[in-house]
Amino acid sequence: MSVALAFVVGGLFGLGTFLLLRRDLVRVVWGVAVVSQAANVYLISMGGVAPGTHDSVPVLAGHGEPVPETTDPLVQALVLTAIVISFGTTAFALALTYRAYEENETMDVQEWQ
Amino acid sequence: MAPELALVATAVALPFVASGATPLVYRLVGARTGYFGAAVAIACFALAGSQLGRRGAVGVPWVPSMDVSLRFYVDGWAVLFALLASAIGALVFVYSASYMADEHTLARYYATLLAFMGSILGVAFAADLLAVFLFWELTSLCSFVLIGHHTDEADSRYAARMAMIVTVGGGLFLLVGIAFLSIAATEALGARSFDLAAMLANADAMESSLRELGLFVPTLAVVAVAAGAKSAQVPLHFWLPNAMAAPTPVSAFLHSATMVKVGVYFVGRLRPLLGGDEWMVLFATVGLATMTAGAALAVVATDIKELLAYSTASHLGLMVAGFGFQSVYGAEAGAFHLFNHALFKAALFLVAGIVAHEVGTRRLAGLSGLWRDLPVTAAVAGVTGLSMAGIPPFSGFYSKELLFEAAYEAAHAAGGLAWLYPAVAVFASVLTVLYSLRLLAIFVGERPGAVASVHRPSAALVAPPAVLGVATAVVSVAPQLAVDAVVEAAIGATAAESPDVHVGLPTHLTPPVAMSAVTIVAGAAAYPVLGRLQRAIGAVVGATPIARPNWWYDRLLSGTEAAGPRVARTVHNGLLRTYVVWVLAAASALALAGYAATTGLVPAVEGVRVTPGITLVLLVAVVAAVAVVSAPSHVVGVLALSILGFMVAIFYILASAPDLALTQLVVETLVLLIFLLVLEQLPAFYADTDRLVAARDAVLSVVVGATAFLTVMLASPDIGAEPTAIARFYATEAVPAGGGTNVVNVILVDFRGFDTLGELFVVSIAAMSVVVLIAMRNRGETR
Numbered sequence: 091m092s093v094a095l096a097f098v099v100g101g102l103f104g105l106g107t108f109l110l111l112r113r114d115l116v117r118v119v120w121g122v123a124v125v126s127q128a129a130n131v132y133l134i135s136m137g138g139v140a141p142g143t144h145d146s147v148p149v150l151a152g153h154g155e156p157v158p159e160t161t162d163p164l165v166q167a168l169v170l171t172a173i174v175i176s177f178g179t180t181a182f183a184l185a186l187t188y189r190a191y192e193e194n195e196t197m198d199v200q201e202w203q
Numbered sequence: 204m205a206p207e208l209a210l211v212a213t214a215v216a217l218p219f220v221a222s223g224a225t226p227l228v229y230r231l232v233g234a235r236t237g238y239f240g241a242a243v244a245i246a247c248f249a250l251a252g253s254q255l256g257r258r259g260a261v262g263v264p265w266v267p268s269m270d271v272s273l274r275f276y277v278d279g280w281a282v283l284f285a286l287l288a289s290a291i292g293a294l295v296f297v298y299s300a301s302y303m304a305d306e307h308t309l310a311r312y313y314a315t316l317l318a319f320m321g322s323i324l325g326v327a328f329a330a331d332l333l334a335v336f337l338f339w340e341l342t343s344l345c346s347f348v349l350i351g352h353h354t355d356e357a358d359s360r361y362a363a364r365m366a367m368i369v370t371v372g373g374g375l376f377l378l379v380g381i382a383f384l385s386i387a388a389t390e391a392l393g394a395r396s397f398d399l400a401a402m403l404a405n406a407d408a409m410e411s412s413l414r415e416l417g418l419f420v421p422t423l424a425v426v427a428v429a430a431g432a433k434s435a436q437v438p439l440h441f442w443l444p445n446a447m448a449a450p451t452p453v454s455a456f457l458h459s460a461t462m463v464k465v466g467v468y469f470v471g472r473l474r475p476l477l478g479g480d481e482w483m484v485l486f487a488t489v490g491l492a493t494m495t496a497g498a499a500l501a502v503v504a505t506d507i508k509e510l511l512a513y514s515t516a517s518h519l520g521l522m523v524a525g526f527g528f529q530s531v532y533g534a535e536a537g538a539f540h541l542f543n544h545a546l547f548k549a550a551l552f553l554v555a556g557i558v559a560h561e562v563g564t565r566r567l568a569g570l571s572g573l574w575r576d577l578p579v580t581a582a583v584a585g586v587t588g589l590s591m592a593g594i595p596p597f598s599g600f601y602s603k604e605l606l607f608e609a610a611y612e613a614a615h616a617a618g619g620l621a622w623l624y625p626a627v628a629v630f631a632s633v634l635t636v637l638y639s640l641r642l643l644a645i646f647v648g649e650r651p652g653a654v655a656s657v658h659r660p661s662a663a664l665v666a667p668p669a670v671l672g673v674a675t676a677v678v679s680v681a682p683q684l685a686v687d688a689v690v691e692a693a694i695g696a697t698a699a700e701s702p703d704v705h706v707g708l709p710t711h712l713t714p715p716v717a718m719s720a721v722t723i724v725a726g727a728a729a730y731p732v733l734g735r736l737q738r739a740i741g742a743v744v745g746a747t748p749i750a751r752p753n754w755w756y757d758r759l760l761s762g763t764e765a766a767g768p769r770v771a772r773t774v775h776n777g778l779l780r781t782y783v784v785w786v787l788a789a790a791s792a793l794a795l796a797g798y799a800a801t802t803g804l805v806p807a808v809e810g811v812r813v814t815p816g817i818t819l820v821l822l823v824a825v826v827a828a829v830a831v832v833s834a835p836s837h838v839v840g841v842l843a844l845s846i847l848g849f850m851v852a853i854f855y856i857l858a859s860a861p862d863l864a865l866t867q868l869v870v871e872t873l874v875l876l877i878f879l880l881v882l883e884q885l886p887a888f889y890a891d892t893d894r895l896v897a898a899r900d901a902v903l904s905v906v907v908g909a910t911a912f913l914t915v916m917l918a919s920p921d922i923g924a925e926p927t928a929i930a931r932f933y934a935t936e937a938v939p940a941g942g943g944t945n946v947v948n949v950i951l952v953d954f955r956g957f958d959t960l961g962e963l964f965v966v967s968i969a970a971m972s973v974v975v976l977i978a979m980r981n982r983g984e985t986r
Binding site: 100130135139185 | 778779780783784787813814817818821822824825828829831832837840841844847848851854855856857858859860861862863866867870873874877878881882884885886900901903904905907908909910911912913914915916918919920926927929930933934935937938944945946947950951955958959962965966969970972973976977980
């Protein structure tokens, strides 16, 4: 697989990890978001990233037509699910952040009791 | 003749079924549930007895493809053990019915006792090593419940936990031994197998296979630890005296015919398989050491049950030593003494229960002259106590004589240090005579004034020990009867050759006879100086706490208990980042180690085949991520995060995934809005000031990033590779099976519809949680 793609996935994972380790809770949430983007790109790369053509999109031309060689539709279905789920978790994490700030009156995770 | 599968299986299953029915029975008949248990035990006795004289393995296949089947192995040894367990079980149930009548939680007591008896029968008949292990551990579990019957007493809980830890720990060693045997069976029997019967049938092939693999001594060692833990061999003997915290009927059952004999039984079972010089050195030494230590501690015991418990350890040592010796006398000593000991020790424990019940104390010091008030009990104690001492013509004498013979033979053959075997055996037997006399002393002489009054025990209490006493007397008068009936077949199963066993009173002087004479004379002569002897042994035991395994057990346990919270405080320190660091570092290290061990860490680099468009988009995404990390304020960071998200959306378009791109665009927009809404309520930015921490985090981030990089390089498919079969399936079946042309959508709503349903639940739960967290804060549930 392409070095460029691997570099991007690795870079996003690394930057996401760095964010996860911050003391500022908002940055921790960003870290979760960045890591899930990286995971999605990684999953897509597992299905193989070929230069796009008319046939490679997994939307068939019509009923009864011959089926061309598309990119892996299962991986795309997985990622679609993952995008929606990560949206749910990000929203939840943000609500939790807000509530945690209300309760603890600080955004610094190290200062929490 | 081949055994009858239905009968054997019923004998093993019946107690478990009855155990399940016990609560109902208890509701109907109350404390008389003991007689129900006795009926079950008698049924098992009859079923096991019907297999007497048969030999062979029977079973029904269970999972034939994995060579797993429900197998039973029947021979003289198994039948002897099963008969003893069920016969003494029946007597214990009858005895319990009156002894335990005033207790609470009787349903639990009887249910466990029945399950316990079933487990013992299971160990006796199981022909599959995994089944042996299962039943073996079941006996440990049941004994835990039984020993800890008085749940409100600290002693009882301590003893139950100790028995559990020691015997279950021993069981884990057995599991290792089973694994070794199964590995050896791969070569010897042609297939990996847990079939004990087949292993015993090919004992020589198994032994040479074990020796070739270098597993012979390890197998021997782990089996010895397992059997030693179960059968209370030095240095794992310490749980047995503590286990006397159990109700007396349980002690009688545990110490005579069941729990502690399981180890001896298994040693006898594997004797034809693992017998050899190492075997003799190990088991004869451990057995004789236990015999001596147990007898010495019994001499200084102050409580009747304590004396009997140490005596049990000592006699178990005798059996293990017997099986240790390679001559046929050894097998005779082990099997015959197992039989004799079961009879006299069960009787003595039941006698101890009667004394405790009717006199109110179990202390040896203040008791004497009980024969006046308890004549039948005293007579039973006399017969069985003299049998325990090994005085002719009582039954224990014959089996001890066989041990002397085996020890003498072994010493005669090996010479040198081996002469210690008969010497130690004689010494331990002298101590045995001593403590037996001491026990019997509570029945003779005058009754001291201190003992207020002695009640008459009820017939139901006296009958079970009386039956055992009569049985011991019969074996004493006509030992050949018992040998011919059950013991000879058992010896045949544990010895390599077929024995021709004759026991009886000696008619002329042989070295073993002389050893017996020395034992009895020295024991009787030492009795007057018992007090001085006790002080001497007590001084030795008291001066060296470090040599007592109980001390080590307590230390180990309290050390573990203290270390637990300390480790928890260190590892579980409440800081989120600590957990993140450990999880990520461990995951990366494991993944990298996996790559290093399999494909190597250097991936094959192919040329850049991604289009310039994709490369550009993704590079912008990375730059956006860098901007997120170095953002000077929350708002800047969120905007950079959005750029990252939109770039990934464009990447989806370029990677032929339009549905993903659409979803991503919608989601990113929503996330941006939510972020901005929340950020409005939050305070401004906290800076991380500590450069050292930042540097450490950066190192971890680089490691994680490198792991991800390598994973993509190593795991993603080659360019131009054929689509996988599953991808092809979905693409071709989308229209015929799902009726849609958009393959991704068909997968989501049709092929994997339930996954999508689950996803909907996740999103709805997240939505509800958000509402609860934000809107319902002031509904009264907060502090």
